[in-house]
Amino acid sequence: MFDRLEQFGLMIARIGVWSGGAMMIAAAFIIGTEVVLRKLFLITLGGADEMANYALAISTVWALSFALLQRAHIRVDVIYVLLPKPVSAVLDILSLLSLLVFAGTLTWYGAGVWQTSWDFGSTANTPLATPLWIPQGLWMLGLIGFSFTIVLLLGRSLQALVGRDFAKINEIAGTLTVDEELKEELGAVERADQIHMKNTQETKVEAA
Amino acid sequence: MLVSTLGVLMGLLALAIPVAATLALLGFVLNYSYSIMPLHMAIGEIAWSTSTEFLLVAIPLFVLLGELLLRTGIAERMYRSMSYWLTWLPGGLMHCNVGASALFAATSGSSVATAATIGTLAEPQIKAQKYNERLFLGTLASGGTLGILIPPSINIIIYGALTDTSIPDLYMAGILPGLALAGLFMLTVLIACLVRRDWDGEKVPVSWSTRINGLVDLLPPFFIFFVVIGSIYLGWATPTESAALGVIAALGLAAGYRRLNITMIKEAVEGAMRTTAMVMLIIIAAYFLNFVLSGIGLTSQLTDFITGLGLSSFETLMAVILFYVVLGFFMETLTLMITTVPIIAPLIIAQGYDPVWFGILLMLLIETALVTPPIGLNLYVVQGIRKSGPINDVIIGSIPFVIAMFVMIGFLIAFPDIALYLPEAMRD
Numbered sequence: 001m002f003d004r005l006e007q008f009g010l011m012i013a014r015i016g017v018w019s020g021g022a023m024m025i026a027a028a029f030i031i032g033t034e035v036v037l038r039k040l041f042l043i044t045l046g047g048a049d050e051m052a053n054y055a056l057a058i059s060t061v062w063a064l065s066f067a068l069l070q071r072a073h074i075r076v077d078v079i080y081v082l083l084p085k086p087v088s089a090v091l092d093i094l095s096l097l098s099l100l101v102f103a104g105t106l107t108w109y110g111a112g113v114w115q116t117s118w119d120f121g122s123t124a125n126t127p128l129a130t131p132l133w134i135p136q137g138l139w140m141l142g143l144i145g146f147s148f149t150i151v152l153l154l155g156r157s158l159q160a161l162v163g164r165d166f167a168k169i170n171e172i173a174g175t176l177t178v179d180e181e182l183k184e185e186l187g188a189v190e191r192a193d194q195i196h197m198k199n200t201q202e203t204k205v206e207a208a
Numbered sequence: 209m210l211v212s213t214l215g216v217l218m219g220l221l222a223l224a225i226p227v228a229a230t231l232a233l234l235g236f237v238l239n240y241s242y243s244i245m246p247l248h249m250a251i252g253e254i255a256w257s258t259s260t261e262f263l264l265v266a267i268p269l270f271v272l273l274g275e276l277l278l279r280t281g282i283a284e285r286m287y288r289s290m291s292y293w294l295t296w297l298p299g300g301l302m303h304c305n306v307g308a309s310a311l312f313a314a315t316s317g318s319s320v321a322t323a324a325t326i327g328t329l330a331e332p333q334i335k336a337q338k339y340n341e342r343l344f345l346g347t348l349a350s351g352g353t354l355g356i357l358i359p360p361s362i363n364i365i366i367y368g369a370l371t372d373t374s375i376p377d378l379y380m381a382g383i384l385p386g387l388a389l390a391g392l393f394m395l396t397v398l399i400a401c402l403v404r405r406d407w408d409g410e411k412v413p414v415s416w417s418t419r420i421n422g423l424v425d426l427l428p429p430f431f432i433f434f435v436v437i438g439s440i441y442l443g444w445a446t447p448t449e450s451a452a453l454g455v456i457a458a459l460g461l462a463a464g465y466r467r468l469n470i471t472m473i474k475e476a477v478e479g480a481m482r483t484t485a486m487v488m489l490i491i492i493a494a495y496f497l498n499f500v501l502s503g504i505g506l507t508s509q510l511t512d513f514i515t516g517l518g519l520s521s522f523e524t525l526m527a528v529i530l531f532y533v534v535l536g537f538f539m540e541t542l543t544l545m546i547t548t549v550p551i552i553a554p555l556i557i558a559q560g561y562d563p564v565w566f567g568i569l570l571m572l573l574i575e576t577a578l579v580t581p582p583i584g585l586n587l588y589v590v591q592g593i594r595k596s597g598p599i600n601d602v603i604i605g606s607i608p609f610v611i612a613m614f615v616m617i618g619f620l621i622a623f624p625d626i627a628l629y630l631p632e633a634m635r636d
Contacts, residue, residue: 021476054260075224075225076222076539079223095229109255111252
């Protein structure tokens with residue numbers, strides 16, 4: 001059951017990241033348009049910054065689960081890497097627990113922020129007068145999703161702990177080794193290179 | 209209170225608890241132990257107001273800009289073109305490594321990305337042209353650190369946000385020290401290769417027409433730099449707006465090189481949002497912790513403690529530098545910065561030092577932390593690129609450049625105008 005849930009979780013997390021990214025690209029274009037209009041035509045649309053702010057808040061929390069599934073949240077692992085597998089596995093579970101305490105509190109009081117705006121019908125103190133429950137609601141959804149992802153991974157890890165499968169725990173919640181981290185970082189550069197080489201070769205062929 | 213706080217912080221970090229969770233838990237513990245008010249209830253408000261701060265919108269945009277540029281292939285063209293102009297010097301391609309890193313840094317806000325990009329392009333040439341491996345690797349690891357000093361810089365934005373310092377001022381202040389440091393790196397290579405001729409690589413003759421024709425490949429990075437930094441310098445755009453313009457320009461370049469497609473954007477977005485989520489979660493936790501720290505009076509207690517030591521302002525500065533050098537050995541740099549700046553920067557500024565100047569000094573200190581073992585991210589990046597041989601080669605090769613960084617720190621302390629001249633010129 002956990003496997004299916006995890007697949008499902010990863011899918012949702014990816015959709016979250018892509019929509020968050022789309023929001024940020026849209027924000028870039030809206031801000032860019034505003035700068036150009038302001039500079040060249042002395043027209044101020046207003047509201048671009050406000051939209052971008054919401055985009056930041058929402059896309060951040062929507063990407064939290066993806067970052068967690070990819071083990072991207074920074075941990076200081078100077079001592080961690082020296083420990084035997086069972087001990088580091090326990091630390092992995094502790095680290096998920098501590099994230100849960102943080103994310104749980106954040107979600108609870110974040111929902112409180114939304115609740116207040118909803119109850120009082122608060123609007124942003126800006127020309128757009130955005131009803132705050134809308135962006136805050138989307139933001140709260142992301143926080144809830146993040147907390148759920150942590151619970152899911154915690155369940156998976158505890159299951160593996162019962163089965164004494166320490167390698168599995170490390171795979172779910174361990175820190176990335178330097179090699180794994182580099183693969184992420186370098187993958188893009190190498191792919192760009194390959195495409196470039198392919199293109200140059202094609203040009204050469206064409207020239208010949 | 210001070211000792212127990214530090215104890216909990218170090219303890220949680222040592223247990224490899226995620227940094228964001230560590231900061232938040234520390235906030236909860238301190239709130240529970242020392243506060244009569246339920247400060248933790250404010251975490252929702254703090255998180256919402258922090259993540260809707262327009263200045264911080266610059267973070268995802270700059271990360272995205274970097275991820276996009278990585279995939280346009282401009283770095284490779286730029287490196288090749290620069291090699292035509294610099295290889296005749298004693299030290300050859302090693303100058304190109306530094307120069308290309310500096311230019312790439314002018315389009316990218318990250319030191320790791322700079323080292324990874326230039327390193328991947330340059331590394332195959334060590335064997336091909338018979339360079340001294342260690343020194344060559346040193347230029348890659350240290351050249352990469354220029355990424356956070358030369359604007360745009362994500363670390364500078366975070367410093368500015370945490371200390372309420374003007375980002376345009378900080379950006380302008382980073383340019384001259386960045387160029388000077390690149391110059392010092394090149395000087396280091398030059399001296400090393402004049403003393404030890406055998407460390408130099410084989411010379412590849414380059415014709416003048418190749419050189420001139422190659423110049424066109426230097427244009428894209430300058431174009432991005434002009435869009436991002438020029439728009440700030442001319443007062444047309446705020447840092448966040450300039451980042452947005454940079455993203456649009458990068459998309460345009462990618463389209464021009466026919467690299468723009470859905471897969472490429474998906475990858476860039478995934479990379480950018482992953483980094484953003486990670487950084488923002490730490491920032492949210494740090495803002496909450498700072499709220500608790502001032503709420504329980506720890507910040508003022510610390511300030512009183514330092515003032516009570518009766519150190520002169522110069523002695524305080526030296527103590528702070530020592531503090532960062534020591535912690536820099538063991539801590540990941542982003543964590544180091546976000547946890548310490550809210551407390552250290554006010555201390556230094558209270559001693560009469562300029563916040564912009566201190567921001568640049570801090571970037572230099574962080575650069576040294578990036579190339580000093582055991583936790584020096586750039587060392588591992590470069591080691592990861594070469595795939596074989598001991599990491600000691602990279603560490604030893606970086607030593608001369610760490611010395612150059614400390615020389616630069618000395619210059620910056622002796623002549624603060626290296627940093628402060630351009631921000632003042634911008635205002636006139």
